[in-house]
Amino acid sequence: MTYSMKEMFDCIDSQDLDGFLRFLADDAVFRFGNAPSMKGKEAIRAGTLGFYSQIQSLRHEVTGEWITGDVTIVEFDSFYKRRDGVIVGVPCCVVLRFNDQRLIEDYRININLGPVFADAPEAHLIAA
Numbered sequence: 437m438t439y440s441m442k443e444m445f446d447c448i449d450s451q452d453l454d455g456f457l458r459f460l461a462d463d464a465v466f467r468f469g470n471a472p473s474m475k476g477k478e479a480i481r482a483g484t485l486g487f488y489s490q491i492q493s494l495r496h497e498v499t500g501e502w503i504t505g506d507v508t509i510v511e512f513d514s515f516y517k518r519r520d521g522v523i524v525g526v527p528c529c530v531v532l533r534f535n536d537q538r539l540i541e542d543y544r545i546n547i548n549l550g551p552v553f554a555d556a557p558e559a560h561l562i563a564a
Contacts, residue, residue: 441510441532445496451488453481461539468545490553492517496528508532516552524552 440459447455457477460466466480467473474483493516500511514528526547533542 440538441501441508445498445510449493449495451493453484453488456484457481459540460543461535461537461541464539464541464543466543469547469549490519492519492521506534508534514547516549518552526551 444456444459447453447459457480460477460480462477463475464477464480465473465475466483468483468487471483474480495515496512497515498510498512500509502509508531510530510532512528512530513525515523515525517523526549528545528547531542531544531546532540535541
């Protein structure tokens with residue numbers, strides 16, 4: 437993973453919201469799974485804070501990265517520690533489009549969070 441992308445995902449995993457937002461353009465569009473898109477840093481801040489309030493922690497393990505022009509695709513195994521202490525792993529793919537200043541203007545997370553917020557099938561559960 438490129439250095440700047442590693443730094444950004446480290447901010448996400450440590451729930452450093454200000455650190456994460458500095459990688460985004462002011463008018464960035466952010467879509468998490470099948471939720472409605474959010475536009476602008478303040479909407480993204482509010483949505484991300486809401487998500488963080490639903491989990492204890494998260495961690496991304498990169499399994500692939502592809503860069504072509506102004507688009508970067510990053511593939512992960514994402515691990516979420518739920519409020520009940522159970523850790524649930526789900527695959528994830530992020531598509532990032534950058535502007536001329538190399539800030540993210542379009543951020544799309546392709547993921548199914550169903551197992552994180554439901555009684556997850558045992559295949560997804562990881563011992564805490």
